[in-house]
Amino acid sequence: MKTADEKILVLxxxxxxxxxxxxxxSMGGEFQRTGITFDLSRVGFMEPYSMVSFLLLGxxxxxxxxxxxxxxxxPVKLHQYLARMDFFEKDIFEVPEILxxxxxxxxxxxxxxxxxxxxIPNKEKKSIKVIASVIALFRKRASLILKYxxxxxxxxxxxxxxxxxxxxxxxxxxxxxxxxxxxxNTGRENIARLVISDSGIGIxxxxxxxxxxSFETTSELMEMALTMPISSKRPYGYGLCQVSTIVERLKGxxxxxxxxxxxxxxxNKKERGASYIFHKNGLEYFSxxxxxxxxxxx
Amino acid sequence: MIIRIVKIAKEAKAELPDLITRxxxxxxxxxxxxxxxxxxxxxxxxxxxxxxxxIDSSFIDEFIVTLINDxxxxxxxxxxxxxxNIIEINIESVFQSHSRYNRRIxxxxxxxxxxxxxxxxxxxxFENDIIDYLxxxxxxTIDDIVKFSGLNDEESxxxxxxxxxxxxxxxxxxxxxxx
Numbered sequence: 001m002k003t004a005d006e007k008i009l010v011l012x013x014x015x016x017x018x019x020x021x022x023x024x025x026s027m028g029g030e031f032q033r034t035g036i037t038f039d040l041s042r043v044g045f046m047e048p049y050s051m052v053s054f055l056l057l058g059x060x061x062x063x064x065x066x067x068x069x070x071x072x073x074x075p076v077k078l079h080q081y082l083a084r085m086d087f088f089e090k091d092i093f094e095v096p097e098i099l100x101x102x103x104x105x106x107x108x109x110x111x112x113x114x115x116x117x118x119x120i121p122n123k124e125k126k127s128i129k130v131i132a133s134v135i136a137l138f139r140k141r142a143s144l145i146l147k148y149x150x151x152x153x154x155x156x157x158x159x160x161x162x163x164x165x166x167x168x169x170x171x172x173x174x175x176x177x178x179x180x181x182x183x184x185n186t187g188r189e190n191i192a193r194l195v196i197s198d199s200g201i202g203i204x205x206x207x208x209x210x211x212x213x214s215f216e217t218t219s220e221l222m223e224m225a226l227t228m229p230i231s232s233k234r235p236y237g238y239g240l241c242q243v244s245t246i247v248e249r250l251k252g253x254x255x256x257x258x259x260x261x262x263x264x265x266x267x268n269k270k271e272r273g274a275s276y277i278f279h280k281n282g283l284e285y286f287s288x289x290x291x292x293x294x295x296x297x298x
Numbered sequence: 299m300i301i302r303i304v305k306i307a308k309e310a311k312a313e314l315p316d317l318i319t320r321x322x323x324x325x326x327x328x329x330x331x332x333x334x335x336x337x338x339x340x341x342x343x344x345x346x347x348x349x350x351x352x353i354d355s356s357f358i359d360e361f362i363v364t365l366i367n368d369x370x371x372x373x374x375x376x377x378x379x380x381x382x383n384i385i386e387i388n389i390e391s392v393f394q395s396h397s398r399y400n401r402r403i404x405x406x407x408x409x410x411x412x413x414x415x416x417x418x419x420x421x422x423x424f425e426n427d428i429i430d431y432l433x434x435x436x437x438x439t440i441d442d443i444v445k446f447s448g449l450n451d452e453e454s455x456x457x458x459x460x461x462x463x464x465x466x467x468x469x470x471x472x473x474x475x476x477x
Contacts, residue, residue: 156384229395238355
């Protein structure tokens, strides 16, 4: 039953890449009322970054208001996909429409080009166990996930990236986060995307008390973190810098968003001598740090 | 002494084939330090990474860097063997960071690495040449190094002293030898 102040928002089909998802984040002001319902009827597809960010958006709302956002009119294919990715298991959204069990996507070997959404806890001990289990699962499914890029060293590169980014969650964000991986096709392009995101304090706040650091914008700080061995906790660090080195070797892309800024690094463009680092500041504020690592092949 | 990392990892109940995170590195270090507790000065400890696929920067910081610090304090030597491509890349990256903000560190390898060198760490080309020279000739005096490198006496001595401090070469009986 609708309450007097319940509002239904029909979400636009902006879940196809991290840049389009800005359109959803920028609707932030409209989410500030209780009893909100999202109509997903226009959403045709959700890639992993948008899916995990959407989950964080729901979690932020739940924490602030104590209420779950309701999701209605979910297209069957999207509903199947979200169920397959364990999106609803996180118990963040209220989903009144039940998907018929017969329609659940089978968890066969062929449908394992993904790692379902995993929560990365913010406590070191628990987190280490989860990271080890995620990496073990990734190794099992690597031949399917990285089918178009497969070699022993690419798998090892990805293991390093998963390890470094997941540890950043419990070391720096002061909150738990989520990981998801999916390989999918758009047109003739094959895309493997690893997403590791949290809704913690964000990169700018984590470097707040760090002396001898000079930067103006958050995106500038993000670029420093990717290109120099800096750390908010120790005299120097390795994590993001190491991730960047590996993604460069793989000629992949990094999309990083924190607070009101984003940084896009496209290493495949670097080789061609084109501009490959793109800064954006003054975006709608979204708490935490969200990172997407992408490999693509045609 | 050869330390089989897989064996230590199993004893420490660490998940294989990947050794990641700081707590795992610390646990592995404690067990390794126990094993090499009574090692003689100038003895070489070989860390054998056979069957290990990935070690991340946190593990490297807690395990390898701490062992290097111990080797410099206690006077033993360290060498790596059977390191995978990504292990070499990750160690190189950690050593580069250390050298940029702290002090220079490096480690010898038993086999030729993907970097086409017998060590990992930020050494200058002339230092690399000296390492190669010692690998081939086994030992050298300062006069040999002066002749080979083209550095003067003072520069040669300083360079050799630094390589000894890094525990990449030995100095014994007025001769420099490879590790």
